Amino acid sequence: MRAGRMHADEVEHDVPLVRRLVATRFPQWADLPVEPFDSSGTDNAIYRLGDDMAVRLPRRAGSAAQVEKDLRWLPRLAPLLPVPVPVPLGAGRPTEDYPLPWSVYRWLDGENPSVGRLTEPVPLARDLAAFVAAFRRIDLPDGPPAYRGGPLATLDAPTRIAIDDLRGMIDTDAATSAWEAALEAPGWAGPPVWIHSDLMPGNLLLVRGRLGAVIDFGTAGVGDPACDLIVAWNLLPAGVRDDFREALRVDDATWARGRGRALSIALIALPYYRDTNPVFAANARHVIHEVLADHENAG
Template sequence: MSTAGPVIDEALVARLISDQFPEWAGLPIVAASPQGWDNRTFRLGDTLTVRLPSAEGYAHQILKESRWLPYLAKHLRIAVPKPLELGHPAHGYPFAWSVNAWLDGQVLSLAAIPDEAALAMELASFLVELRAVPTDDDAPRPGPDTAHRGGPFAYYAPEARAALRSLDVESPVTDQVIDEALASQWASPPVWFHGDVGVDNLLIADGRLAGVLDFGCCGVGDPACDLVIAFTYLSDDSRPVFRRTVGLDDDTWRRARGWALWKAAITLVSPGAPQARRTEQKRAFAAVLRDVSGD
């Protein structure tokens, strides 16, 4: 578990920019909203963002994104962050940090969506395209650097069961979800996965998917973790559209349900989880159970 990191605010960003990239000194700096957990993001002027890891356990993500985002961008039609500069530790801030091009749009958690089924197709199509990106031998593999996304669900199953017991919601159905998620593994060659397809990492413009943010957990392995958005956001009507379009087998879908149940349980058991996230994960928990009953 990562320990508490340094204080990251506009003043720190201003000092770092002034010293290391003086051509951008004096540009207005505004904290992004909503903020992520692993990294803090600030808008710099009209066309730039600054991204800083919040603690040591996330410091590798900036280096990974700087290495792999330009490669992924060449194969993807939807916009992804474009790293421009890599900053170095200074002013008491101990990690590498990055300056990226600003991407226009509004995060999905705040956006109005006129056609959810169309969005479900766009999300699924992006994931299909991501899976098709060639996998280099040195591409990141599942493990600590991907927060174990893309690896076997077995890594998180004990935590899921413990959280469900703590919430007093463990049942034969939740046992079924976890058991089915554990019963298979990705048997095909490893493919690219994003690792954190959530409502604050998806950009919407004019009701359409316009960009995908935060590739800090990305890697190559099992793409099941990327399907969790089907339960955290999509409705019972649009979820089948997503499932058909994403084109993965039933075992992968069952592993995705396990990932979704784990995420819901650990969020709901956390007393510090924001209310918006608790509401989202209560919805996901119920959606997983309905999805099982519909099989």
């Protein structure tokens, strides 16, 4: 699925634009082929550059800060993580054609996982736990606040607005009950830890069913470790969630906050992307179903 325009303030982009940008900023790559890449990414449009590179264009101004953030932090994070992460090769400045900074990365092989089609779910759950645990152990000073690293209560207002917007589409009473239960969980009392905070299926690359790479570190930083548990509901089957949880030794409160975080992300995403990004919207529906099922079983 090639995601088209998703945001009202999205900057236009196409192959001729990318060719002009590359030719001006990186003339050594001007003769390489440029092809749009099918992606459901909400922050950046991706174009293949030759066989082993990718051009990444922020879709709107709010995502542009990721370019500088990646250049600063990815080279420092990469040696500390158990799987490959994006390698920035260079950045481009805004131009008259394209008013935002942009960047070129080394291409990473692999395929995004599909819910319900995992061939190695238990090993994958352990791979993901190892990645999350490695991230938490990182000791790099002056880490930026993670985009989703704050208290769950800061999402209360937008989550309730989203629930109201979804009347007639989901069981809003059950969603409200599950959300309020998550808000009752004790907050994170420890020091902030490094987290990716956006472990969505579209940011994971699998090779032969196992975790081969993790991409899109635009939301990474320090905060509540519960944020990196969202993958338990947006990808992993219910039958292997305990494998993931046990590998990380997650306490009840952190697990509850992670489940609430996954629910909030999905509730807010569904009304926003239901007409513009069917892949993202479908995953949001899946998360809502899984979290509400967990909440009902717990009750």
